[in-house]
Amino acid sequence: MTPVCVLVGPPGAGKSTVGQALAALLEVPFADTDALIETTAGKPIPDIFVEDGEPAFRALERVAVADALAGFDGVLALGGGAIMDDGTRAALAAHRVVYLSVELSDAVKRVGLGAGRPMLSVNPRATLKYLMDQRRPLYESVATHTVATDGRTPQEIAELLAARLDT
Template identity: 50%
Template sequence: MSGPRVVLVGPMGVGKSTVGRVLAERLGCAFRDTDDDIVAARGRTVADIFEAEGEAHFRGLEKAAVATALAEHGAVLALGGGAVLDAGTRRLLAAHPVVHLSMDVEEAVRRIGLIEARPLLAVNPHERWRELTQARHHLYLQVATRTVRVDGRMVDEVVAAVLAGLTGRVRSGGSELSR
């Protein structure tokens, strides 16, 4: 199979990068995060790009970064929370095993406190996180071959659930791997 062994999607703060790094280590392969690719290419943080050039510009950079990573990277790949907003990206993801990492807002608050430098959460972060996640949820399910809930789980438990689902790569329309 060309392209990534697994692509991780989900809302900001769900742990895609953390889970992805541990997953890659367990699989003995490389990890890549498209947000990191954008930051490296632009020499600025995502928040700085949002502030200076706007969300639409960032989404264009994100779309290009995802397409490049899907074509080049043969291991574990994490996408930014909003990458699934683009229909072209969703079409590209259809050819890959995609795991949707999911959590509720209470878990997000517990994990990150929603105080990180996240440009889309600048005002009323709890409510804004909930709105963004609800608006994107159906898109995560559309691209996912599996969904793994992270609520109350340690990283190793999430990685084990992702690994357990990698043996069956049949698209299941986002069916729950575990709750």
């Protein structure tokens, strides 16, 4: 059992929204590793960051991603920072990975300025730009497909991906 595809990208790229639309089009389940982590931890991600720290969150994330890559057969969305882990990037090599790219202006419009996103709690715009610049080469390195999401609706992106994945 392996995911139909794995969506990666920065906050605001549309991984969850596009992923749900794509899963509906392909008639497969959808999973988001952030939601899986919250279920496992029994609390929201911001609480994990505050109460347990980022290292604890990243440890939960590594396990959630590895488990989903090994045992989930739908569309899987990874949290924006999951690709920072060497083991996760290595594991993604065996999968169809779609990098949903987004420019800073669209990302800021989509995520707002940090509500519920612990990595964006201080100086959200500058932090988001830094994270996007830092992670872009990693997203590109794991991607088998790249789709720019700027100016497109989630449904348009999902339809484009469904056509690409079908070939």
